[in-house]
Amino acid sequence: MKSHYQILIIGAGTAGIMTAAQLMRKDSSLDIGIIDPSDKHYYQPAFTLVGAGAYTKEKTIRYTADLIPKGVTWIRDCVTAIQAKERTLMTQLTGELSYDYLVVCPGLVNDLSMIEGLQEAVNKGVVCSNYIDPEQTWKQLQAFKGGTAIFTQPNTPIKCGGAPQKIMYLACDYFRKKGIDKQTEVYFPMPGSVIFGVQEIAATLTEVVDRYGIHFMPSHNPIRIDAEHKKAYFKVSNNQENPCFITSGSDGIRQLEDCVVEMSFDFLHLAPPQTAPQFVKESDLVNAGGWLDVDLNSLQHKSYTYIFGLGDVAGLPTAKTGAAVRKQVPVVVDNLYRLIRGGEASNKGYLGYSSCPLVTGYGKMVLAEFNYKNEFTPDPKLKQMLVFSSDKEHWRLWLLKKYFLPYLYWNKMMKGDQV
Known part of the structure; x- marks a missing residue:
């Protein structure tokens, strides 16, 4: 295998495959290599449905080899280090590779070590997570007979920040269908201060929370899991706007010292802490938060003009979703092609668009749907589905989530269509 490529792409996830496909559509003579060790590619947005028994995991899987665009070289390997100044990177098996241009989009990784006892709790089956094994979530939901159910998330950025809520709402609906909702107390402790950052969406979700009788607990950051005794511990923010307090509603909640709350549980779903991959964090490409330091609008790296970053690893103040990638890729592709042709990366067209299909x-x-300013920006095309208020619950949006979006993903986005 050769050691130099015109364009190297790290990651064969949504961002990597889409970028390669759109580049090849623009110019099939481009010399592109895409680095990824995994032989399988997952449609992760459907994991929420898998965790609620409404979708099979098999439908979320395709083989990576079948998705690599024609003319692109798949380097099945792991990146171990990036030497940006030298325009080289190191891989585990192939060794050193060099490039003219680099696109960094390896996604993010779960880091269970950031919450004490979480790894043990997951290993013992005491805690479930759609981010780790959605099929296990469904098994635990089916086995649940009532009691205290907790859904929570960490204080790190996570893939699709609304996902912990989606499985909670589906679980509440499942408890109702199963006839155990009256014997169940549902809690949603989370580090943030609001249910959702977009005002129109937050108003609807507040109604959903009230409908299910969910105890919403803002400013609660999970810090420890006691798997043996089935207890979760949260550090509560203590400031003037949100003083440390005891959340009422259950005898299983205790206030400990230093604004730590202890909660007993019978069911616990947790989105694990997530970070950039180690080889990214150890490079000089990251910002103070450990995420790829790129321009918010052009997605060009702030220090190295021949490097671009997009997807979940990018340090952008918007939700980390596949929908965001859908709008980021055309900007990166256009800017890359401008550089190749001797111009500048002057396309500043990414305005922070992201989308979160919140199953209720x-x-x-x-x-x-929203942008960097958290402005609600619904797609006008939704009117063609007779959806005129997408900030409200609608059955047609469920059909969009379960059927149309997966079709769009596999048959359009992965093949380089701009959608």
Whole structure:
């Protein structure tokens, strides 16, 4: 295998495959290599449905080899280090590779070590997570007979920040269908201060929370899991706007010292802490938060003009979703091609668009679309589906989530269509 490429792409996830496909559509003579060790590619947005028994995991899987665009070289290997100044990187098996241009989009990784006891709790099956094994989530939901159910998330950025809520709403609907909702107390402790950052969506979700009788607990950051005794511990923010307090509603909640809250549980779903991959964090490409330091609008690296970053690893103040990638890729592709042709990366067209399909029950969904300013920006095309208020629950949006979006992903986005 050769050691130099015109364009190297790190990651064969949504961002990597889409970028390669759109580049080849623009110019099939480009010399592109894409580095990724995994032989399988997952449609992760459907994991929420898998965790609620509404979708099979098999439908989320394709083989990576079948998705690599024609003319692009798949380097099945792991990147271990990036030497940006030298325009080289190191891989585990192939060794050193060099490039003219680099696109960094390896996604992010779960880091269970950031919450004490979480790894043990997952290994013992005491805690479930759609981010780790959605099929296990469904098994635990089916085995749940009532009691205290907790859904929570870390204080790190996570892939699709609304996902911990989606499985909670589906679980509440499942408890109702199963007839155990009256014997169940549902809690949503989370580090943030609001249910959702977009005002229109937050208003609807507040109604959903009230409908299910969920105890919403803002400013609660999970810090420890006691798997043996089935207890979760949260550090509560203590400031003037949100003083440390005891959340009422259950005898299983205790206030400990230093604003730590202890909660007993019978069911616990947790989105694990997530970070950039180690080889990215150890490079000089990251910002103070450990994420790829790119321009918010052009996605060009702030220090190295021949490097671009997009997807979940990028340090952008918007939700990390596949929908965001859908809008980021055309900007990166255009800017790369401008550089190749001797110009500048002057396309500043990415304005922070992201989207979160918030499933609120079986057959119901809200579609949150927004930008860097957290402005609600619904797609006008939704009117063609007779959806005129996507900030409200709608059964047609459920059909969009379960059927149309997966079709769009596999048959359009992965093949280089701009959608």
